[in-house]
Amino acid sequence: MHHCGACRVEWFELESCLCVGIIMTDRYAVFGHPIGHSKSPRIHAAFAAQTGQAVTYTAIEAPLDGFAAALAAFRVEGGRGANVTVPFKEQAFRLATRLSGRAARAGAVNTLAFNGDDIYGDNTDGAGLVRDLTQNLGVALAGKRIVVLGAGGATRGVLGPLLAERPAAVFVANRTAAKAVALAAEFGCVGGGFAEIPLLPFDVVINATAASLAGELPPLAENVFAPGATAYDMMYGRETPFMAFARAHGAQVADGLGMLVEQAAEAFALWRGVHPETASLLASLRAELGA
Ligand code: NDP
Numbered sequence: 001m002h003h004c005g006a007c008r009v010e011w012f013e014l015e016s017c018l019c020v021g022i023i024m025t026d027r028y029a030v031f032g033h034p035i036g037h038s039k040s041p042r043i044h045a046a047f048a049a050q051t052g053q054a055v056t057y058t059a060i061e062a063p064l065d066g067f068a069a070a071l072a073a074f075r076v077e078g079g080r081g082a083n084v085t086v087p088f089k090e091q092a093f094r095l096a097t098r099l100s101g102r103a104a105r106a107g108a109v110n111t112l113a114f115n116g117d118d119i120y121g122d123n124t125d126g127a128g129l130v131r132d133l134t135q136n137l138g139v140a141l142a143g144k145r146i147v148v149l150g151a152g153g154a155t156r157g158v159l160g161p162l163l164a165e166r167p168a169a170v171f172v173a174n175r176t177a178a179k180a181v182a183l184a185a186e187f188g189c190v191g192g193g194f195a196e197i198p199l200l201p202f203d204v205v206i207n208a209t210a211a212s213l214a215g216e217l218p219p220l221a222e223n224v225f226a227p228g229a230t231a232y233d234m235m236y237g238r239e240t241p242f243m244a245f246a247r248a249h250g251a252q253v254a255d256g257l258g259m260l261v262e263q264a265a266e267a268f269a270l271w272r273g274v275h276p277e278t279a280s281l282l283a284s285l286r287a288e289l290g291a
Contacts (some may be wrong), residue, residue, distance in 0.1 A: 025054040025055055025056045026053075026054065026055045026056075026080045026271075027055070027056050027057075027058075027074075027077070027078055027079045027080060028044065028055055028056070028057045028058075028079065028080060028081045028082060028083075028271065029057060029058045029059065029060045029074060029079060029082050029083075030057070030058075030059050030060070030082065030083040030084070030085060031060050031061075031062050031067060031070060031071060031074075031082055031083070031084050031085070031088055031092075032059075032061065032062070032084070032085035032086055032087075032088065033061055033062055033063070033064055033067075033086075033087060033088070034061060035059045035060065035061040035085070036059070036061070038059045038085070039260065039285065040057065040059065040083055040085075040264060041057050041058060041059050042285075043260070043261060043264045043281065043285075044057035044264060044268060045057060046276075046281045046284075047264070047265065047268045047276040047281075050276050050277065050281075051268075051272065051274045051276050053272050053274070055080075055271075055272070060074065062088065064087070067088045067091050067092075068091065068095060071092075071095065071112075075114050079114060080113070080114055080271065081111070081112055081113045081114060081267075081270075081271045082111075082112045082114075083110055083111055083112075083264070083267055084109060084110050084111070084112065085110065086153070089108040089109055089110055089123075089153050089157075090107065090108055090153070092108075092109035092110070092112060092121060093106075093107055093108050093109040093121060095112075095119060095121075096109055096112065096119050096120065096121025097117070097118055097119045097120075098118060098119070098120045098121065099120075099121045099122075100120070100121070100122040100123065102122070102123050102126060102127070102160050102161065103121045103122050103123040105160040105187075106123045106125075106126070106156050106157045106159075106160060107156055108123055108153050108156050108157055109121035109122065109123055110122075110123050110124055110125055110157065110263065110267070111123065111124050111266070111267040111270060113270060113271055122266075122267070122270055123157050124263040124264075124266035124267050124270070125154065125157035125158055125259070125263050126157050126158040126159070126160055126161030126162065127161050127262070127263065127266045128258075128259045128260070128261075128262035128263025128264070128265075128266055129158045129161065129162070129206075129232075129234075129256075129259045129262070129263075130158075130161045130162065130164075130165060131262040131265075131266075132254070132256075132258030132259045132261075132262045133204070133230070133232065133254075134165070136258045136262070136278075136279075136282070137230065137252075137254055137258070139204065139230045141162065141165035141166075141167050141204065142165055142166045142167065143166070143167065143168050144167045144168060144203040144204050145167065145168050145169050145171075145200065145201075145202045145203050145204070145226070146162060146167045146169070146170045146171070146202060146203065146204045146205075146206065147170075147171045147172075147173055147197060147202045147204075147205050147206070147224070148162070148170065148171070148172050148173070148206045148208055149173050149174070149194075149205070149206065149207045149208060149209050149211075149218050149220075150173075150174055150207070150208035150209035150210070150218075151172055151174035151176070151179040151180040151182075151183045151184075151191065152208070152209070152210065154208040154234055155172060155174075155183060155208045156183060158206075158208065159172070159183070159184075159187045159189070160187065163187060163188070163189065167204075169189070169190075170184075170187075170189040170190075171184075171189065171190055171191065171192075171197060171198060171202075172184040172189060172190070172191035172192075173191065173192060173193065173194050173196070173197045173218075174191065174193065174194075174209075175193070175194065175209070175218070177191075177192050177193030177196065180192055180193070194218055194219045194220065195219070197220070197221065197224065199221070199223070201223055201224060201225055201226035201227075201229065202224055202225065202226060202229060203226050203228075203229050203230070204229065204230045204232065205220075205224060205225060205229060205230070205231045205232070205246065205251070206232045206234070207231070207232065207233040207234060207235070207240075207242045208234050211241075211242070212233055212234075212235035212240035212241070212242055213235065215240075215241060216241060217241035217242055217245055218242065220245065222249055223249075224249075225246060225249050225250060225251040227250070228252070229246075229250075229251045229252070230251060230252045230253075230254065231243065231246030231247075231251040231252070231253050231254070232253075232254045232255075232256070233253075233254070233255050233256060234256035234259060235255060235256055236255040236256040236257035236260060236289070237255070237257070237289050240255075243255065257282065257285060257286060257289070258278075258282055261278050261281060261282045261285065262278060265278050
């Protein structure tokens with residue numbers, strides 16, 4: 001079953017909607033600033049082809065002070081949904097008229113679905129990370145000790161889904177210690193500065209700081225990794241100082257490409273009612289990036 005993008009009528013076997021005589025596709029987009037680097041159009045085009053869904057997906061760079069206006073214009077033009085990335089996730093949260101439980105908890109929205117006046121906001125980042133860790137990388141989180149580095153939007157999005165996996169403990173560490181303390185308290189766990197990370201080693205160390213973007217390594221103790229620990233950098237596309245440090249200290253290392261693909265699959269499932277298969281796309285993207 002498909003929707004006509006012009007009159008919203010559902011059609012089944014017909015080759016086109018009778019209202020205009022042509023097949024209209026449903027429109028989606030990712031909004032960010034900057035957005036030129038985004039792999040989301042490529043990912044959603046692959047999902048659409050794989051599932052036979054008639055959708056188009058583009059990247060829209062909204063002005064820093066013009067996200068709400070750009071989103072409104074997209075809705076008027078018939079947009080059915082959107083992904084939202086840096087720096088607009090908190091604004092998207094405020095613009096939503098209805099929120100999923102996980103978006104409400106995160107205080108940030110990365111996926112919007114439009115239906116008339118209804119703007120539904122969801123956050124698929126945490127589910128994407130958990131799915132990548134547990135399904136793609138085979139890292140069970142129940143009973144594990146986890147440290148999340150960073151206390152920005154990405155950490156806010158993933159803490160709820162990580163805690164839902166019932167780890168033994170989650171510590172949030174951040175350069176600005178007060179932000180980690182406050183964010184961790186919101187989620188009922190403990191936080192502090194990097195120097196306050198407990199001495200016991202951790203089974204999973206997740207780098208959700210922007211340090212990798214600057215080619216920097218968060219100040220970590222050499223014994224932060226338990227034997228067989230997993231080190232996960234949300235950044236992707238290149239070996240980061242965090243990944244090199246973790247590798248040198250015996251950890252299994254992963255980048256954030258799987259999280260990117262899995263959060264997109266969750267968004268696609270919300271919009272289209274079908275969860276795409278991700279393994280083949282992840283393998284092709286990895287081959288293209290040489291990572
Ligand atoms: P924010 O800008 O909201 O937060 C940045 C965080 O990084 C803050 O905690 C900040 O600390 C910390 N930080 C910045 N620079 C440094 C540094 N040099 N050393 C130590 N800490 C630093 O960013 P986001 O939370 O939105 O994103 C964080 C990272 O996660 C980015 O690299 C982003 O690309 C990635 N990401 C990947 C996703 C994926 O799908 N793979 C999804 C979402 C994010 P302070 O508070 O002290 O300023």
